[in-house]
Amino acid sequence: MTQPRSKFLFGLSPVPIGLAIFTTLYLWQAFYIRSSFGGGQLVGPKFLPIVAALMMYGAIATIVIRQIRDKSDARFNLQGMARPAKVVLVTLLYVAAFPFIGYALSTFPYVLVLYFIFEFEAKRPIRRIGFAALTTAVFYLLYAVIFGIRLPGFEVPF
Amino acid sequence: MQTIVDIFLGFGVLADLKIITFLIGGFLIGTFFGAMPGLTSVLAIALLLPFTYSIDVVPALVMCASIFMAGMYSGSITATTINIPGAPSSMMTALEGNALMKQGFGANALGHAALGSIIGGVIGTLMLIFLMPIASDLALWVRTPGKFSLIFFALAVIIFIDTGSTEKSLAAALFGIMLATIGIDVLEPVARINFGTEILTQGIDLMPLIIGAFALSEILVQAENWNVKATRIDPNDPVALIRRRDFIPKMSEIRQIGLWTYLRSALIGYSTGVLPGAGGSMAAFVSYAEANRRSSQPETFGKGSREGIAAAETANNAMCGGAFVPMMMFGIPGDATTAVVLGVLIINGLQPGPQLLDNQMDLIAPMFGSLLISALILIPLTLFLMGPYFIRIVRIPQGLLYSGIAVVALVGSYVATFSVFQMTLAVVFGVICYLLRREGYSIVPLLLGFILGPDLEQYFRRSLSLEDGNPIVFITNPDSLVFLLLTAAFVFAIRRRKRSSEA
Numbered sequence: 220m221t222q223p224r225s226k227f228l229f230g231l232s233p234v235p236i237g238l239a240i241f242t243t244l245y246l247w248q249a250f251y252i253r254s255s256f257g258g259g260q261l262v263g264p265k266f267l268p269i270v271a272a273l274m275m276y277g278a279i280a281t282i283v284i285r286q287i288r289d290k291s292d293a294r295f296n297l298q299g300m301a302r303p304a305k306v307v308l309v310t311l312l313y314v315a316a317f318p319f320i321g322y323a324l325s326t327f328p329y330v331l332v333l334y335f336i337f338e339f340e341a342k343r344p345i346r347r348i349g350f351a352a353l354t355t356a357v358f359y360l361l362y363a364v365i366f367g368i369r370l371p372g373f374e375v376p377f
Numbered sequence: 378m379q380t381i382v383d384i385f386l387g388f389g390v391l392a393d394l395k396i397i398t399f400l401i402g403g404f405l406i407g408t409f410f411g412a413m414p415g416l417t418s419v420l421a422i423a424l425l426l427p428f429t430y431s432i433d434v435v436p437a438l439v440m441c442a443s444i445f446m447a448g449m450y451s452g453s454i455t456a457t458t459i460n461i462p463g464a465p466s467s468m469m470t471a472l473e474g475n476a477l478m479k480q481g482f483g484a485n486a487l488g489h490a491a492l493g494s495i496i497g498g499v500i501g502t503l504m505l506i507f508l509m510p511i512a513s514d515l516a517l518w519v520r521t522p523g524k525f526s527l528i529f530f531a532l533a534v535i536i537f538i539d540t541g542s543t544e545k546s547l548a549a550a551l552f553g554i555m556l557a558t559i560g561i562d563v564l565e566p567v568a569r570i571n572f573g574t575e576i577l578t579q580g581i582d583l584m585p586l587i588i589g590a591f592a593l594s595e596i597l598v599q600a601e602n603w604n605v606k607a608t609r610i611d612p613n614d615p616v617a618l619i620r621r622r623d624f625i626p627k628m629s630e631i632r633q634i635g636l637w638t639y640l641r642s643a644l645i646g647y648s649t650g651v652l653p654g655a656g657g658s659m660a661a662f663v664s665y666a667e668a669n670r671r672s673s674q675p676e677t678f679g680k681g682s683r684e685g686i687a688a689a690e691t692a693n694n695a696m697c698g699g700a701f702v703p704m705m706m707f708g709i710p711g712d713a714t715t716a717v718v719l720g721v722l723i724i725n726g727l728q729p730g731p732q733l734l735d736n737q738m739d740l741i742a743p744m745f746g747s748l749l750i751s752a753l754i755l756i757p758l759t760l761f762l763m764g765p766y767f768i769r770i771v772r773i774p775q776g777l778l779y780s781g782i783a784v785v786a787l788v789g790s791y792v793a794t795f796s797v798f799q800m801t802l803a804v805v806f807g808v809i810c811y812l813l814r815r816e817g818y819s820i821v822p823l824l825l826g827f828i829l830g831p832d833l834e835q836y837f838r839r840s841l842s843l844e845d846g847n848p849i850v851f852i853t854n855p856d857s858l859v860f861l862l863l864t865a866a867f868v869f870a871i872r873r874r875k876r877s878s879e880a
Binding site: 232233234235237238241242245248249252253254255262263264265266267268271272274275278279281282285299300302303305306307310311313314317318322326329330333334336337338339340350354355358362366367368370 | 428431432542544545547548551552554555558562564565566567569570571572593596597598600601602603774775776777779780781783784785787788791792797800801804807808811812813816818830833834837838841846
């Protein structure tokens, strides 16, 4: 189904733009590569990075031109990205907290928030808390007990 | 011949209770992941990847093989019962199986799907075992320029075979290649694309990419589509009630399908599996289309054809055997699942190539045994014991499911190297791959570009250094020329097929 043109980036996908930025930074770094055998060789450590970057520019240009020409193409829009954004945000907080406050103290609230985002047991908060605790315990059992892996505990940051 | 004998002798390792446990556990995990819409056997093996740091290589490979075989088979379960393919390779089974389900022959359809999977899985595995010495000799014939051309062929096929936009597949593959160049150069002790940082000098590990690409991006995709409700089955619906004895297909139906349908489908599946990037979906579709073309009852296709189910399921399970050939001989994955299995090999210090059979037969043979046992014994056993309960798999609340997957993915990416940087990378790749998938970019070319990029560059530069920088070496070398011509032929054929399907 064709989606209405969004005002965000004039409906163009941000992916080619992101790839172009990455490729430019990549190419900039590629020019700093120096062979340990001195100059003179055409095909050295910087050959593939430069070729790949140039090919990527070509691919990006083709994608963007095609997107501009093809008016029937579904346009990029931000609809539906709120929930994934919440998942990403809470996941980044989890990753930041994990090594410092330990597995149990970080995983339990993380799972609880994910249940909230995915509307699991929305009308039964006590069961939701119970399932979060159970999930945390089950995976502790799997990693720490069955596989004998040492998971981080609570670490005082000072 | 001795190689084949050694392979069968290696099956003895499976008699160990611990190995059997991993085999059965892997099969059950693969069945669950393959049956659940939104989950795949690739995801299951990706989540298993961090655990391989803590377990021996033999149980890890045995488990990977059983997950692979189970995942290919179990996609037919929800495909038949609720018309939602558990795996992309079961789309044709959904078409025919669900039609039979609505006519009251659901168990019969599941039985035919299982029979096709058994036959395809066994034939594919036996072909893998018996043709492995030939593949090994062929691998020795391929020199450095030929290896470059072979990898180039693999990447070209993966890029052009993708059903979406070729430019997007190319961009994804190039992105993977570029990520792989970050770190130390393949031939010289030179840091590349590290932005002066020590952490990037170490390069990007395969594991956070796999975890991010398959696990975390899937969670984000599911989070976006959260308003879509899964089909609910009324427990009082008689269509949903399945009895064990109904699973066994009738001999008259099997005779009507015919031995040649099974054999031809297995051959198509195995051959498709050998092609890099082709996968179970292509195997199933090509076999289904061929069965339709040759059928004496083509009018039944689309309305509940047992022949269609048999063709599709035989092919997608035979593909499992074929996919291991390029992965083990050349380090070129046959599909996304074997790409992750290749990761397991690399993590455990095993290098693909002919020497794998010569020196590591005791590690590889149990994996072949796992494929065979999964196909021959576990598929029918699982169907008979658990068949009536399959429908309940989709009743597991998805909020519970995806939260669990998130924890396994993130904690798994940490425990492998005890690195928070790896966890962070997994999240970053998860976001990137989610955005790519959202905009129609395939993740498989990205992953294969990352895996194959270093070898592509290494063989290219080594070939040129052998000929004082003269690129004519790729034409004058016969094995290289063969693969370059194959590349041109495949690209031409694929583009022509795409144009005719668009017309």
